Amino acid sequence: MENASLFPKTTKALLDKKAALAPDNIDAWRNFSKAVFKAGALDEKTKQLIAVAVGHVTQCPYCIRAHTSQAMRKGASKEEIMEAIWVATEMRAGAAYAHATIAMDEMEKHHH
Template sequence: MYNESLFPKTTRELLDKKAALAPDNLEAWRNFSKTVFKAGALDEKTKQLIAIAVAHVTQCPYCIRSHTSQAMRKGAAKEEIMEAIWVASEMRAGAAYAHATLAMDEMEKQH
């Protein structure tokens, strides 16, 4: 389940402390994030589904929780979220297999 020793819960106190250490950077990041996730060529729900997939590939537990919640608020069905996760799974596994070409190339050099 949730391992607080590895991933402490986000608290207002921790958020405030992080913000105080680099307030200008945080404000710039928040503005960037708002811009990225607002509707454009892609609607907000689609952007959140993409974020869920990417969060699973980057393995960010905070991002997984946050973007799953946001996707549901934007109208994503549980089935859509799970399908996005399966797309991420395929891409991650596919990348490992695709990179086997590098190992094959190296093995051929040794032959």
């Protein structure tokens, strides 16, 4: 894999070592994560589709893998997953364009 050094393979040993460095924090995060992804007003599939979209916006390869897999386990189709990714794409592009208002405001201060 071309990015192997940038994104190392996740192993149980590596995850255990990482967790051991801050055990209270990892326990709190794991409990928080379980609570967030539990069915509530939104079902589990919808929450996983949101996570897939957000993973693309935050550009977290680990999140993309994990939540795409979870979304499929919760019944999401490939088409639903791709639509969620396109929503993320539009939001990321839209946010960049929306922030052009800041550049416009700054340009207006310079009447060259």
